[in-house]
Structure formats: structure tokens, C-alpha cells
Amino acid sequence: MNKYMKIAKELANDNLITNSGGPFGACIVKNGKIIGKGSNNVLKNNDPTAHAEIMAIRDACNNINSYDLSDCELYTSCYPCPMCLSAIIWSNIKKVYYGNTKEDAANIGFRDDFIYNYINNLSNGNQDPNVLLLECIDRSNTIEEFNKFKNKNDKVIY
Numbered sequence: 001m002n003k004y005m006k007i008a009k010e011l012a013n014d015n016l017i018t019n020s021g022g023p024f025g026a027c028i029v030k031n032g033k034i035i036g037k038g039s040n041n042v043l044k045n046n047d048p049t050a051h052a053e054i055m056a057i058r059d060a061c062n063n064i065n066s067y068d069l070s071d072c073e074l075y076t077s078c079y080p081c082p083m084c085l086s087a088i089i090w091s092n093i094k095k096v097y098y099g100n101t102k103e104d105a106a107n108i109g110f111r112d113d114f115i116y117n118y119i120n121n122l123s124n125g126n127q128d129p130n131v132l133l134l135e136c137i138d139r140s141n142t143i144e145e146f147n148k149f150k151n152k153n154d155k156v157i158y
Contacts, residue, residue: 004075011039012077020044024052026076028060036060053084
């Protein structure tokens with residue numbers, strides 16, 4: 001077994017004992033060194049965003065003091081959910097190795113498919129009110145800060 005996937009698996013297994021969250025674990029590797037680890041802490045932290053990949057990203061960023069995880073690889077016990085996929089992309093990780101599939105996650109009760117379907121329907125201009133309604137309001141006011149940012153000389157795009 002790949003040594004980094006083994007760590008992700010062990011982190012997932014630990015959650016079977018602690019009940020901190022689902023059976024998910026992840027680690028982030030840069031130049032052959034683990035710089036971040038995470039397990040699912042949704043229940044422990046009362047935080048629906050505390051997925052293993054997110055926790056590993058937070059840990060890695062804290063450990064290297066950067067929001068940019070370019071040149072890193074992520075090893076995760078399961079195919080990342082839509083939120084985690086987005087966080088992985090935002091963090092500039094370009095390679096993810098996963099163990100279980102999203103179908104495997106569905107088979108044990110995790111419900112990522114409705115989010116994938118919602119996002120797909122959004123691209124067609126359709127919203128499912130049973131999932132989420134998005135409505136733009138007060139843009140004429142909120143755009144002011146965007147315009148100020150656009151003109152800032154010291155802005156940082158991340």
C-alpha cells in the first residue's frame with residue numbers, strides 16, 4: 001500500500017474509534033514530506049466544513065505559512081466531495097490520489113450526488129429550491145468594494 005494513502009486510511013480508521021466524523025482521512029505531501037494531515041471532524045467541531053481534505057489543507061497551510069499549496073499532492077481515503085474539490089483547486093493542489101469512490105461513499109450513506117446535480121443544474125440556469133435558492137440583491141451597493149479592490153495598488157490575487 002502507498003505509504004501516504006496508508007496514513008489517510010489510518011486517519012479514517014481513527015474516526016471509527018473517536019466518532020469525530022465520518023471515516024475519512026487525508027494528508028498533503030510536498031517534496032516527499034507530509035506537511036498536513038486531517039480527518040473528518042464534522043461531529044467533533046460541529047462544523048459541516050470540517051472534512052478531512054479541508055482539515056489537511058488548513059493544517060498544511062498553517063505549517064508552511066502560506067495559502068498556496070502548489071507542488072503538493074493530496075492523498076485522501078475517498079473521492080473528494082464538491083466542497084473539498086473546490087478547496088483543493090483554490091489551494092493550487094494539482095494532483096489528488098483517492099481510495100474509495102463517491103459511489104462507495106453513497107453506499108455508506110454520504111450524499112454528495114445531490115450537490116453535483118445542483119451544480120450541474122445551475123449551469124443550465126435551473127435552481128432546486130429544495131436544496132438552495134440563490135438571489136442577487138443590492139449589487140449596486142456591494143459592487144463598491146469590488147471597484148475599490150480593482151483599483152488598489154497593493155492588492156493580492158490568490
